[in-house]
Amino acid sequence: MTTPKHIDPVTLEVVRNKLEGIANEMQSTLLRSSFSPIVREGLDASASLFTLEGESLAQAIAIPIHLATLIPVVKRILSDFPPSKMREGDIYLMNDPYLGGTHLPDIALIMPIFFQGQPIAVSATMTHHQDVGGMSPGSIPTNATEIFQEGLRLPPLKFRDGPEAFDQTVIRIMRLNSRIPDTFMGDIHAQVSACTVGARRVAALGDVHGAEMMCALFAELLDRSEIMTRDALMKLPQGTYTYVDFNDNDGIELDKRIRIEVAVTLADGRFVCDFTGTSDQVRGPFNVVPSGSQAAAYFALRTITGAEIPTNGGCFRAVDLILPEGSILNPVEPAPVNSRTATIKRATGAILGAMRDVLPDVVGADAAGEMLALMFGGVRQDGRRYVVGELLAGGSGAGPKSDGVDVVETDATNCMNMPVEAFERDAPIRILRSALRRDSGGAGRQRGGLGIEREYFVLEGEITFTHRGERHFCAPSGAFGGKDGITAHTIIHRADGTEEVVPSKLVTRLMPGDRVTIRTAGGGGFGPPTQRSRSALRDDVANGKVSAEKARKIYGARD
Known part of the structure; x- marks a missing residue:
């Protein structure tokens, strides 16, 4: 140069x-x-x-x-x-x-x-x-x-x-x-x-x-x-690689899964992501305008080309996107798009998943790939309005040499969960529990990262509650013999004793005495669980990350 x-x-x-x-x-x-x-x-x-x-x-x-x-x-x-x-x-x-x-x-x-x-x-x-x-x-x-x-x-x-x-x-x-x-x-x-x-x-x-x-x-x-980016791409295995993953639903048609399909082509210093085969645009707000797919491709490109390349617009000149018009990744106005993060994350994971078999030392198992967005809004007793948001993560996928990270934002998002003290200061809600979700990480030679378990209790007033979740129905995949991560789960416990299971997405009302229990997904495991180090497994059980039952049943532990 x-x-x-x-x-x-x-x-x-x-x-x-x-x-x-x-x-x-x-x-x-x-x-x-x-x-x-x-x-x-x-x-x-x-x-x-x-x-x-x-x-x-x-x-x-x-x-x-x-x-x-x-x-x-x-x-x-x-x-x-x-x-x-x-x-x-x-x-x-x-x-x-x-x-x-x-x-x-x-x-x-x-x-x-x-x-x-x-x-x-x-x-x-x-x-x-x-x-x-x-x-x-x-x-x-x-x-x-x-x-x-x-x-x-x-x-x-x-x-x-x-x-x-x-x-x-x-x-x-x-x-x-x-x-x-x-x-x-x-x-x-x-x-x-x-x-x-x-x-x-x-x-x-x-x-x-x-x-x-x-x-x-x-x-x-x-x-x-x-x-530097084109040179790095030329050194990778040239060819076309495919992957398919799914989002739970679009918030309207709750039983209809959303298909994200990509074919990634590496050729002549180009990085081409063709999303032909992806679901058509949906009625709900999980559509993504082209800038979001661009974000997914740019993140994946930087993941596979190396951190030694300075990140700027020059890197992105190597990227081409094929986004069929009228698809969920290129919707026609006035399609709703407010929940586009979930789809961008799935598109990012699909691009990386397409590269996993040819870059097993770079791309790990699927991450939980969810940024659970919770919104609480209402009016305090003194008449002041409040709106408080919470962003919760699941576990990252395990890699070829390391376990997944517990409760961490992955891929194209990089936010933090709300500290309990800050949340309780800004909303009339008490957080009763915040802990790692035991057994949620996919089993493997390297274990998937754990999700989080969090419980909210409404103290006063009527609250409008928005739950934008993922991975309630479509688990993060393990890799090379690793097991899938555990799916997410949310229950609303009403003050009258009734319970409602949240179907991934929901806008509803919460009243005083209602509780909401959130459990986010774990990341996929990498490699066969029976190959996991016995000392690492003992540490998992001692630290409460894996139950003794699962250690025996899935990992084959004898003690």
């Missing part, structure tokens, strides 16, 4: 690390400044830097779905508002999935970065907002049948003209459409702060290198990642 003579390789590497540091400083500002617990505690927000052409320049350690779906958002805003007509201090926003966004709670803000009056880059953030209106608190109604029921749609808009003049009309519209307007706007201004930090830091780099050299460095960084 040759570097142009006018670009010093050492300078290039210093600038690359500086840009990544700036993106992470933006992320820290975003998380520390936000008002909502889903961002402050759940970390459901992301920051990134872009070139003026709309390619990723540097990404924070954040949410892969956000980092990828920001790409079409930034490109759309730059198309509607060309950089040549922007002013320093301008800010733009949008969230419309059918114009390049992902789902309505994810609002993107971008700010052009200027040096000596000349635009040189873009800082961008995306935050999952706790409530943007729609038919249920939290804005992820699993029973929505069209996007108009999901909340406020924002096309590309100028949000601030110059350094001070925010558009008060846009602010009034946004506040009016949220059940928690102060929290909503607090998170919006946290995004403004993060973008401002990015703009200031990158502009300061211009003082060292100048505008022309900065743009040359940006271009070289992307070109180098492209070359």
